[in-house]
Structures are given as C-alpha cells and as structure tokens.
Amino acid sequence: MTTSLPPRPPAVPLSAAPERTKTRLLELLKRHGTLTAQDIALKLEVSIPATRRHLSDLCDGGLIESRTERPSGRGRPQHVYALTENGEGVFPKTYSALCMDILRHIEALHGEGSIIKVFEARNAELAERLHQELPAHLPLEVRLELLTRRLSEIGFDAVIESDGHHLYIIQRNCPSLMVAQKYKSLCHAELQLYTLVLGQAVHREKTIACGQGVCRYRIG
The missing domain is CATH 1.10.10.10 (Winged helix-like DNA-binding domain superfamily/Winged helix DNA-binding domain)
Known part of the structure; x- marks a missing residue:
C-alpha cells in the first residue's frame, strides 16, 4: 500500500x-x-x-x-x-470620522450656519498662510505650481493641466471625502479659497464628492 x-x-x-x-x-x-x-x-x-x-x-x-x-x-x-x-499615511486613520463627529456636534449646538463659519475661519487662516507663500508679484503659472505642490503635500494629489485656452487645477484625491459628501459648504469654501489666493476667477467643473473622478477647477 x-x-x-x-x-x-x-x-x-x-x-x-x-x-x-x-x-x-x-x-x-x-x-x-x-x-x-x-x-x-x-x-x-x-x-x-x-x-x-x-x-x-x-x-x-x-x-x-x-x-x-x-x-x-x-x-x-x-x-x-x-x-x-x-x-x-500608509496606516489607517480615523480623522474624517472624528471631524464628522465634531462638526455634527457644532451643528447641533449652534445651528447649520455655524458650520459655514467654521469653514470661513479656516479659509481665512489658510489664505493668510498661502498669500505669504504665493506673493501676487509672481506669474500666475508659478503661483499655480506652488499651490498644487502644497495641495499635494496635504493629500490632494494635485496637478496643473491646460487645454490651450485655460489652466486647470486637477485634484485626483479628496483627503476629506466623507466630510465633503456630508457638508457641501466644504467644497464651496475650497473654491473661495483658490479665488482669494490666486486673485483670479475660479470655476469648479467637477468634484469627487459628487461621484466624479477628479475635482477640476478652471482658472479664469
């Protein structure tokens, strides 16, 4: 056998x-x-x-x-x-969940308008910091390059693209997706921030929070 x-x-x-x-x-x-x-x-x-x-x-x-x-x-x-x-960043984080909890409590205590005020205050602080890094005397292309570099450092995976007529900021990742899906004012605050920092009209054409593949901002 x-x-x-x-x-x-x-x-x-x-x-x-x-x-x-x-x-x-x-x-x-x-x-x-x-x-x-x-x-x-x-x-x-x-x-x-x-x-x-x-x-x-x-x-x-x-x-x-x-x-x-x-x-x-x-x-x-x-x-x-x-x-x-x-x-x-390789290791899992629960920052978005924590942020959601905090915003939910702020909203419950002080009303929906309080969330907008939080984003506006954050915008003002970021704008002040970015104005120092992106002085207005620099050419727009240089300021865009510096801005996308900064955005990539904080998780947006941002690049600049051109169609021959306009320049675009393309964000291939949303590090605050859970928050942005719940609070649309976050995306609006982001648009206002870019307009303020660049001193240019900025138009949002696509958003990851709405199920599109990227966030796409047209400059001018």
Missing part, C-alpha cells in the same frame, strides 16, 4: 517576500518610533545587508528617513530610521 503525500503548497512569488518584509519594517517603525538598522535586522530576523537594502528602497520611496540621534540624549550618536509623513 502506498501513502500519497499531501500536496505541496504553492510557491510564494519571489517578489512577495521582500514586499512583506518592507511592510513589517514599516510596522516596526510605527510601533517603536525610531530604530537602528541593527535593531531592525534583529527584529525582522534578516541579515543587516538585506535590511539596508529594504531601508534604502523605503527611503527612496519617501516612506522613511534617516537621522542621527543620541541614545537617551547622551552617548555616541547613532544612525536611526523613522517614518516620514508619507510613511505615516
């Missing part, structure tokens, strides 16, 4: 293991804050050269950064790694 062997499990693609290791590496930095390459290699149970390759890839991708720190504030400086803002 012969005994059949259990089927061999399917092979894991060679590229899967490195990606899984990178994910574990990011999770370690999220949990511990900063770690040396040696600490990471020990915790991941991989060689230091392999760890350094993963660290190099993640640094190139903008997910982690290296810096020099003194252990416990004293001793010899050591090279450590930490998550960047983009690296933090």
